[in-house]
Amino acid sequence: MTVDASRGAEAPPELVQLLTPEGERVEHPAYDIDLSPEEIRALYRDLVLVRRVDMEAVALQRQGELGIWASLLGQEAAQIGSGRALTDADMAFPTYREHGVAWCRGVDPVNLLGLFRGVNHGGWDPADHNFHLYTIVIGSQTLHAVGYAMGIQRDGADAASIVYFGDGATSQGDVNEAFIWASVFNAPVVFFCQNNQWAISEPLEKQSKIPLYRRASGFGFPGVRVDGNDVFACLAVTRQALKNAREGQGPTLIEAFTYRMGAHTTSDDPTRYRVATELEAWKLKDPIERVKAYMFKSQIGDQDFFDAVDAEAADLGRDVRKRCLEMPDPAPLEIFEHVYVEPNAMLAEERDQYAAYLATFEGGE
Amino acid sequence: MSTLTLAKALNDGLRAAMEDDPKVLIMGEDVGKLGGVFRVTDGLYKDFGDSRVIDTPLAESGIIGTAIGLALRGYRPVCEIQFDGFVFPAADQIITQLAKMPLRSLGKLRLPVVVRIPCGGGIGAVEHHSESPEAYFTHTAGLRVVACSNPADAYHMIQQAIRCEDPVIFFEPKRRYWDKAVVDKAAEALPMHRGVVARPGTDVTVLAYGPMVKTCLEAATAAAEEGRSLEVVDLRSLSPLDTDLIFESVRKTGRCVVAHEAPVNSGLGAEIAARVTEACFYNLEAPVLRAGGFSTPYPPSRLEDDYLPDLDRVLDAVDRTFAF
Structure with a gap:
């Protein structure tokens, strides 16, 4: 096994960055963003709250309340920045790690836990939030997003779809097919790849010999690499890509260059395949600390503000925990629900047989 | 029309x-x-x-x-x-x-x-x-x-x-x-998940779908010349199955052959045989038999006449249901 201990130590030159890890606002010739103090405070609050939800979910898993959890730690800026670029009419297609995007779309965090607690496969109505269900099989949702975008095209709607996937997913056939479809149909879709450097234990070199954003040119649309730990840059780049899509300029591939600071999931042990110095290097680029530093320096936020956000986060964590524990187990016969929209005689017969079997236990044993 | x-x-x-x-x-x-x-x-x-x-x-x-x-x-x-x-x-x-x-x-x-x-x-x-x-x-x-x-x-x-x-x-x-x-485009269509008796008969139920329906109807014509009456059921719906229709026919004839081009191993015929056996056990005069493709990849086309169950293979299965 080879480990590149310098991974992430230097910012790649092509990177779009508007806020340095030290909290300095910098200019970029192609992208800029004009945010009010209120908007910046709102972004900071988003970042802190989703990290808190994530932390609570990890703790719930450790205590046996969730079967598994996929932590977003380190990817908050990529998700909040892109998520806040969406309009209500846009449609988002997530992986299973997009808790921050879900937050931006107004999905109750507790509803994200159902899948991981094992009480359902997805506990929200995608149409209510224009936020599709989590997709577990890697890359499948990219095609759904492109098809949805083709529907937007046919409707003549002022909207776009955005699809989230990781660096590992770029090796999937479906993702490459999605690139082709989006390109030839000029579909209003944004491909948002969070390159968090690791597909479980496999580093990016196992997926690609070139920077991921450069793949786009081979498919005939623009690709851009953005500092995935810079919420301002992620917002600016995604906003522009969505605007281009809505205006008929077709797809964009955004590679958000970030880092999975936690394990792949709570079942994973990253100490088996990556070195501690790498994590330490990325901690210096934390997506939240740089915003806080900038806000302090520019007097957009004072200690009272930060304390208030922390208190809100603590309340949210408690609330998520409480309502997670209150989530009821589904009733056995719910196995048979929603398999089909229309009645199915064979399935109804199986259900009745199982119901009758269960009834033999009532009052018995 | x-x-x-x-x-x-x-x-x-x-x-x-x-x-x-x-x-x-x-x-x-x-x-x-x-x-x-x-x-x-x-x-x-x-x-x-x-x-x-x-x-x-x-x-x-x-x-x-x-x-x-x-x-x-x-x-x-x-x-x-x-x-x-x-x-x-x-x-x-x-x-x-x-x-x-x-x-x-x-x-x-x-x-x-x-x-x-x-x-x-x-x-x-x-x-x-x-x-x-x-x-x-x-x-x-x-x-x-x-x-x-x-x-x-x-x-x-x-x-x-x-x-x-x-x-x-x-x-x-x-x-x-x-x-x-x-x-007849104006005719009222049968519900999609209902099968149909394509040819009524009394001695053996032959269940088929898709391309094999025609083959089985031809087999029924040939069998009739020998005095044997085949009831050919066009399943039409493979999931869910129209089990009511299947069971009704088998209860009447007491014999059942399932014909499909797909390999019989773990094929739809196996599922039908299991369900017929469970539901019609006391009506059956013989085991449910299958006429189907072999457990091989589809052969080169010069051999497909051997692979595909034809009229004679269907009738052979019918004959075997009378050998019990």
Whole structure:
């Protein structure tokens, strides 16, 4: 096994960055963003709250309340920045790690836990939030997003779809097919790849010999690499890509260059395949600390503000925990629900047989 | 009333569905200007345009995956998989995504997508063009699977499949595409998941679907000359099965043969045999027998007459049910 201990130590030159890890606002010739103090405070609050939800979910898993959890730690800026670029009419297609995007779309965090607690496969109505269900099989949702975008095209709607996937997913056939479809149909879709450097234990070199954003040119649309730990840059780049899509300029591939600071999931042990110095290097680029530093320096936020956000986060964590524990187990016969929209005689017969079997236990044993 | 080939009946059915509902789309490889390699979509591109008849890139997973997205946006895509053996690149999208979306969303999402698959052998094709993959899909919860055997059913069933709120795998018997029959378009159609007695009889129930229905009807004619009465049931629906009709027939005849082109091992016939045995045990004079393909890959076409169950193999199975 080879480990590149310098991974992430230097910012790649092509990177779009508007806020340095030290909290300095910098200019970029192609992208800029004009945010009010209120908007910046709102972004900071988003970042802190989703990290808190994530932390609570990890703790719930450790205590046996969730079967598994996929932590977003380190990817908050990529998700909040892109998520806040969406309009209500846009449609988002997530992986299973997009808790921050879900937050931006107004999905109750507790509803994200159902899948991981094992009480359902997805506990929200995608149409209510224009936020599709989590997709577990890697890359499948990219095609759904492109098809949805083709529907937007046919409707003549002022909207776009955005699809989230990781660096590992770029090796999937479906993702490459999605690139082709989006390109030839000029579909209003944004491909948002969070390159968090690791597909479980496999580093990016196992997926690609070139920077991921450069793949786009081979498919005939623009690709851009953005500092995935810079919420301002992620917002600016995604906003522009969505605007281009809505205006008929077709797809964009955004590679958000970030880092999975936690394990792949709570079942994973990253100490088996990556070195501690790498994590330490990325901690210096934390997506939240740089915003806080900038806000302090520019007097957009004072200690009272930060304390208030922390208190809100603590309340949210408690609330998520409480309502997670209150989530009821589904009733056995719910196995048979929603398999089909229309009645199915064979399935109804199986259900009745199982119901009758269960009834033999009532009052018995 | 008009006399149509099965392919033309499908074409007319698709056209009627597109006229009825502007959300109905056709997608697939070569379905546009060419009208499909079997011409099932002939003329639709010209009349409905490229926003409703979509020539797709050559990638089957992409066809089904984008159809799912279009369905999520409110469209009703009808996808053509060019040949049976090409459905496997799309199997992940069909089995993992298409079949499971209503359940995963607790009933909030529905995917009214039709996947048309020309199936079966008998046309002298090269490999991967003659397969019968229905059992993979009947084994998958969340899908509905149907097979038409004649022009009238083709016309009505394709429209029913398009109107269905669940995903439907729609098998078309490619060696019967050019068979002609009278189609009464105004007739009230049988519900999509009902089978039909294609020929009544008293001695043996022969269950078939798709391309094998015609073979079994010919077998019944031949058997009649020898004084044996076969009841041929066209299943039409493979998932769910019309078990009421199947059991009713078997209870009457006491004997049952299932015929399909697919390999018998773990095929649909095995499922039917198990269900018939369970439901009709005391009516059976003999075990349920199967006439089907061998447990081999589909052979080179010069051998397909040996592989495909023909009239004589069906009658051989019928004979064997009298040997118990």
